[in-house]
Amino acid sequence: MSERDTCSCQPVEVLLFPCSGGSNVGQIANAAAVRLTREGKGRMYCLAGLGGDVSGIVASTRSAPVRVVIDGCPVGCGAATLRRLGLEPEVHVVVTELGIEKTKNFELPSEQVGRTCQAVAERIPQQSA
Amino acid sequence: MKIEVLGAGCKKCHALAELAERALKETGAQGELEHVTDLKRIMAYGVMATPALVVDGKVKAAGRLPSIEELKGWLAEEPRKE
Numbered sequence: 001m002s003e004r005d006t007c008s009c010q011p012v013e014v015l016l017f018p019c020s021g022g023s024n025v026g027q028i029a030n031a032a033a034v035r036l037t038r039e040g041k042g043r044m045y046c047l048a049g050l051g052g053d054v055s056g057i058v059a060s061t062r063s064a065p066v067r068v069v070i071d072g073c074p075v076g077c078g079a080a081t082l083r084r085l086g087l088e089p090e091v092h093v094v095v096t097e098l099g100i101e102k103t104k105n106f107e108l109p110s111e112q113v114g115r116t117c118q119a120v121a122e123r124i125p126q127q128s129a
Numbered sequence: 130m131k132i133e134v135l136g137a138g139c140k141k142c143h144a145l146a147e148l149a150e151r152a153l154k155e156t157g158a159q160g161e162l163e164h165v166t167d168l169k170r171i172m173a174y175g176v177m178a179t180p181a182l183v184v185d186g187k188v189k190a191a192g193r194l195p196s197i198e199e200l201k202g203w204l205a206e207e208p209r210k211e
Contacts (some may be wrong), residue, residue, distance in 0.1 A: 012177050049175055055187045056176040056191060058177035058188070059176065059189065059190055060181075060188075060194075061177075063178065081148070123182075
């Protein structure tokens with residue numbers, strides 16, 4: 001096997017953890033993480049894997065320089081999941097704090113997803129984005 | 130004890146494999162060391178970055194090169210199989 005100089009050795013700079021909860025704002029958080037990943041602003045990862053204590057996901061999260069939690073509402077399940085592992089998110093955005101009301105209608109207007117993306121992008125440290 | 134080093138085969142991956150071998154020797158632990166380069170097997174662990182170290186199915190580190198002391202500690206954590 002030949003030795004390579006480059007591979008996926010560097011941890012992903014920005015990991016995105018949307019709460020993906022059971023409301024419009026939870027799903028707006030999820031949609032925002034998808035959009036930010038597609039735009040190259042970070043990489044969506046698996047909050048459920050942290051909750052389930054999946055060792056590979058926990059270890060990768062520990063080594064990430066910037067952990068972004070996008071919670072739908074002030075209940076803050078995403079941030080609480082990281083804190084349970086002794087990790088503090090470097091960036092924490094709560095969708096309801098962006099003027100978006102929590103409902104159970106599961107409507108995800110593109111403008112609201114965009115507003116969430118903008119709030120996250122503005123808070124990611126510049127050298128990491 | 131089964132130790133797997135996950136990584137496609139760059140310098141850091143090889144360095145981790147060498148470090149794991151050294152930790153095994155210095156602790157006297159009985160273990161089988163495997164360098165996993167197959168992407169599907171690596172992805173099955175859910176790791177986002179390599180190199181990664183797996184001890185008996187549990188990922189101990191990912192995306193960084195742990196210290197020899199850390200490695201020895203992880204080998205000591207796992208129950209010895211006689």
